Amino acid sequence: MIGDTSVKIKVVDLHKSFGKNYVLRGINLTVNKGESMVVIGGSGVGKSVLIKCVIGLIKPDSGSIGIDGQEITSLKEGSLNEIRKKFGMLFQAGALFDSLSVWENVGFGLKHHTSLGDGEIKAIAVEKLGLLGLRSVEDLMPSELSGGMRKRVSLARAIAMEPEILLYDEPTTGLDPIMADAINDLIVQMRKKLEVTSIAITHDMVSAYKIADRIAMLYEGKIIEVGTPKQIRESSNAIVQQFIQGKAEGPIKAR
Amino acid sequence: MNAVFGYIGVYFLRFLHESGRISILFGQTIFLIFRPPFNIREALSQMEEIGVRSIPVVVITSAFTGMVLALQTFTGFKRFNAETLVGTVVALSVTRELGPVLTGLMVSGRVGSAMAAELGTMRVTEQIDALYTLATNPVKYLVVPRFLASLVMVPVLVVFADVIGIMGGYFVSVKVLGTNPTVYIRRTWDYMELSDIYSGLLKACIFGMIMAIISCYQGFYTEGGAEGVGKATTRAVVLSCLVILISNYFITAILF
Numbered sequence: 001m002i003g004d005t006s007v008k009i010k011v012v013d014l015h016k017s018f019g020k021n022y023v024l025r026g027i028n029l030t031v032n033k034g035e036s037m038v039v040i041g042g043s044g045v046g047k048s049v050l051i052k053c054v055i056g057l058i059k060p061d062s063g064s065i066g067i068d069g070q071e072i073t074s075l076k077e078g079s080l081n082e083i084r085k086k087f088g089m090l091f092q093a094g095a096l097f098d099s100l101s102v103w104e105n106v107g108f109g110l111k112h113h114t115s116l117g118d119g120e121i122k123a124i125a126v127e128k129l130g131l132l133g134l135r136s137v138e139d140l141m142p143s144e145l146s147g148g149m150r151k152r153v154s155l156a157r158a159i160a161m162e163p164e165i166l167l168y169d170e171p172t173t174g175l176d177p178i179m180a181d182a183i184n185d186l187i188v189q190m191r192k193k194l195e196v197t198s199i200a201i202t203h204d205m206v207s208a209y210k211i212a213d214r215i216a217m218l219y220e221g222k223i224i225e226v227g228t229p230k231q232i233r234e235s236s237n238a239i240v241q242q243f244i245q246g247k248a249e250g251p252i253k254a255r
Numbered sequence: 256m257n258a259v260f261g262y263i264g265v266y267f268l269r270f271l272h273e274s275g276r277i278s279i280l281f282g283q284t285i286f287l288i289f290r291p292p293f294n295i296r297e298a299l300s301q302m303e304e305i306g307v308r309s310i311p312v313v314v315i316t317s318a319f320t321g322m323v324l325a326l327q328t329f330t331g332f333k334r335f336n337a338e339t340l341v342g343t344v345v346a347l348s349v350t351r352e353l354g355p356v357l358t359g360l361m362v363s364g365r366v367g368s369a370m371a372a373e374l375g376t377m378r379v380t381e382q383i384d385a386l387y388t389l390a391t392n393p394v395k396y397l398v399v400p401r402f403l404a405s406l407v408m409v410p411v412l413v414v415f416a417d418v419i420g421i422m423g424g425y426f427v428s429v430k431v432l433g434t435n436p437t438v439y440i441r442r443t444w445d446y447m448e449l450s451d452i453y454s455g456l457l458k459a460c461i462f463g464m465i466m467a468i469i470s471c472y473q474g475f476y477t478e479g480g481a482e483g484v485g486k487a488t489t490r491a492v493v494l495s496c497l498v499i500l501i502s503n504y505f506i507t508a509i510l511f
Contacts, residue, residue: 057384081390089388095381109389112292157389167388 007069008033008165008197009054014063016049023049024060025221031199036191038208039201040243041218042252047201048092050218051167054199055087056080067165085113088158088196089167093174094150096142102129102153103138109161128156131193132186148179152186159190166190168200172207184210205244209233217243219252277472280394284402284468287395298400305366305401306408310415312361317416320353321345321423329432338434342443345424350451354416356503359462362409363495367470370401371491374474375484383475398475402467409463410456417455458506465502466495 007030014027023046031037041047052058054065056072065072072083096105104111106128107121116124126138132152142150151171158166171187172180184207191198191211202208208215209229216226217240225232225240235241242250328344374397377383386393421443428434473491477483 052384055388057387077392081392084388084390087388089385091381091385093380095385097377097382097385108391112389112391161389 006032008035008067009199010064010066010069011050011054012064012066014050014053014060014065016046016053016058016060023221024053024063027063027218027221027223029216029223029226031197033197034191034195036187036198036200036211036213038212038215039199039218039223040203040205040208040215041201042203042243045218046221047218048169051089051169051199051201055084055089055167085109085161086164087167088161088163088165090151090155090158090169090171092169094142094147094154096145096150096154096157098142100142101138102140102142102145105142105153106138106156106160108157113161124160125156128160129153131159132156133182148175148183151175151183155183155186155190159194162194164196166196166198168198168202170202170204171200172202172204180204180207181210183207187211205246219243276476277468280398280472280475281464281468283394284398284471287392287399288403290395294396294400297396298403301400301404302408304369305362305404306411309362309365309408309412312365313358313412313416314419316357316361317349317354317420318423320357321349321420321425322427324348324353324420325424325427325432329428329434338432339438339442341428341432341434342424342439342441343446345428346421346443346447347451349420349424350417350447350455352455352503352507354413354420355455355458355462356499358409358413358416358459359466359499359503360496362405362412362463363466363470363492363499366405367466367491367495368488370467370470371474371477371488372484374398374471375477375487378475378477379480379484393475398468398471401471402464405463405467406460407463409466410459413455413459417452454510457510458503461502461506462499465498469495469498 009029009031011027011029014024016024027050029037029039039047039050049058053060056075060073063073067083067086070083072080075083097108100108103122103125106125110116110121110124122138129135129138132155134149134152134156137145137149137153142153145153168187171183175183187198187200188211190196200211212229214226214228215232216223217232218224219239225235225237227235232240232244239251242252324345325341328341329338332338332340332344374383377397383393383397386396425436425439425443428439429436470491473487473494477487479486
């Protein structure tokens, strides 16, 4: 399958533990080119660990991760950086650099990886911010922005280098429902406009149904079910049903 | 009894683990200094923060140290009629020892804490992860400019400390204790060698590196939210000061 051009990201039998905490226990997940994959699961089941492994922020204990058919788990920092140029990542709280203004944040990748001048970078930053409905914020500092604006600026930074793959770490967490829906719309638009492959992790089912081509459920360190939103909704698996309906009682124990 | 050995073992292993990781960070930093691109703007702004903004603290510290040194030495030396040698003692103590050590300690408190807190906050708010995802090496982007700026600016601050400390001693001896200014200055210059100043500046370079690498390390590997940042900041200052004081003895014993 490694040579299959329609597969963008292929995770095979991924394991990771932190001390005694065995988080990922054999993850298998394939994301096709141009597909929007949403990984759902409870808090603390290792959703973040999974996408951080995919972008090489965390080194897995064993297993393989292929990006465009290239194995990344054995790569050194230098070659990993080349792979990372294919990625954009939206962090949960934005992770904007506080010491830089909004446009410098958005243009960070351009400044470090292209020979563009400040004027051109600022123009691109303003354009990307406009794409996300943000106007005349480019000279503000991140501390002057609201939570929803920070997420959008972070998204602008993630798409500034026109990545092939976007990773979203809980894109709607901590936002009011209207802002959350606006972010969902943006994610859907991004996929249509930029034709990117994406993995989003979330426990917000409204968001998952809206942005996903396929949904994968992570439970006890394994992907227990993958399917279209419709298939997931109709799943016969009691664990999946409990999670998507948000019930306290069932096979998953609230911790 | 076993429990005691257990604790000793655990702490010893942790010590080795931390020393190893600090050494790795130090190695990476040195390696990355010579790799383009060179972020000169960031290094300059760090030099301003570490150097220029530390001048008031260093000046006040060294002025009063020079002054009290003159006062104390005078009291002691008067007992065997050697008051004229106060200038020599002040100059040698300040240039060889007190200038570099006190500057190192004050800068650790002022700058080391800030470095650890800033990098620690960047770690817990995922800004360091964000740097990785933007294909930027955080050690190159964050640690190298701070390390270089400390390496350059701590010795510069020590030059200030030396001059101000000697002037402080002169002021107290001449204006308060009534020593003859000409004799004081001659005694200062007669016994001082250039190597006294060099040795102090060499120490300053080493202290600057120690402070920067320990503080950046503590910040870079912070865990556990706001509380973790607080702990990292404390550890950065305490550990920097301890390592500076301990290494000071060995540098002196080995080199001079």
